[in-house]
Amino acid sequence: MSVVRTVLGDVPAGELGVTDAHDHLFIRSPLLPGQELDDPQRARTALREFRELGGRTVVQWTPYGLGREPAALVTLARETGAHVVAATGLHQAVHYSAATLGRVVDTLAELFVTELTEGIGSTGVRAGLIKVAGSFxxxxxxxxxxxxxxxxAHHRTGAPIAVxxxxxxxxxxxxxxxxxELAVEPGQVILGHLNRSPDSVVHHEVARAGAFLAFDGPSRANHATDWRLPEVLASLAEAGYGxxxxxxxxxxVPGTPGMPYLLRGLRPRLELTLGKALVERILIANPARAFSLAG
Structure with a gap:
């Protein structure tokens, strides 16, 4: 039986339900001073609204050193009845001080394995995926x-890798x-932010390789992606990559639409173009496979 590792323990993948495949309840970065997501009440409100809209699972991609708040994630999961998946991993170097990187760079694999199998810090809360990042x-x-x-770490634990x-x-x-080179099965890799570069050739090559394609986040002012998303997803689905x-x-950052918008605003628009069956597949069946631990 496939399982997904949540902050409350492993659950059958089939129980994830409607899933926000990439979000942040908590995140802090020196690149975003004064824009921290560190308010448990804000996170509780967002998660409850997501649940009221039919959402069941949120996958938090906040990695090591950026304010994951694992104990707070446990409290929120218990209070709202949501499944919450936490991340280990490391973001781009610009998000960290030289001192922080110096402490962990030589033992990253062991750090990731420990957080996946024993827990984050002394909390005992285990991560369920590994988040890393490319550059431009x-x-x-x-x-x-x-x-x-x-x-x-993936080869030792079976945890999926989110990029x-x-x-x-x-x-x-x-x-x-x-x-x-590193022999990770493509189906264990989730590639994030593909909506920010609507290059259909790359999208189709990535899908053909077998990786998961994450279209995550409503457009920022300089990302003309929301209006193109239905046609991008339709093209991939018609090619057999649904x-x-x-x-x-x-x-x-505070003030962005976030996880309630995914179901309140985006889902109805996509259903008009793609049909309810495909949108349900994208929100339920696909995440259950993407975030399962490899056996």
Whole structure:
């Protein structure tokens, strides 16, 4: 039986229900001073509204060192009845001080394995996925180091690897490294932010390779993606890749629509174009496979 590792323990993958495949209840970064998501009441309100709209599971991609708040995630999961998946992993180097990177860079794989199998810090709350990040149109040295550690941890734990693609770029470079050189099965890789670079050739190549494609987050002012999303998803589905698609809210700073918008605003629009059956598949069946621990 396939299982997904949530902050309250492992659950059968079939119980995930409607899933926000990429979001943040808590996140802090020095790149976003004064825009921290660190308010438990705000997180509780968002999660409750998501549940009232039919949502069941939220996958938080906040990695090591960026304010994951694992104990608070447990409290929220218990209070709302939601499944919440936490992440280990490491973001781009710019999100960390040199001192923080210096403490962990030589032991990343062990850190990831520990957080996946024993718990984050002293909380005992186990992560359920590994989050790493590429850079703009390339993989810099930091990205390659963290992805090698992620692959090593994946092979030891079966945890899926979720990848932040900077503005949606370098997807094929990521797959060349993770699935080529490092022998991670493509179906264990989730590529995030593909909506930010609506390149249909790349999308189809990534889907053909077998990875999951995450279209996560409503458009920012400079991302003309919301209005193109239905046609992008329809093109992939018509090519036979409807089973590779995921949707997420990716709430990063206060004031963004976030996870309730995913179901209140985006889902009805997509149902008009794609049909309810495909949208249900994207929100329920696909995440159950994407976030399962490999056996």
């Amino acid at each position: 149109h390339e993989l810099d040295a930091h990205a390659r180091t963290t992805m090698r550690a992620a692959a090593a 932040h693609l900077e503005l949606g770029t370098a997807a094929l470079d990521v797959l060349d490294l993770l699935c080529g 089973d590779r698609l995921l949707l997420g809210g990716d709430t990063v």
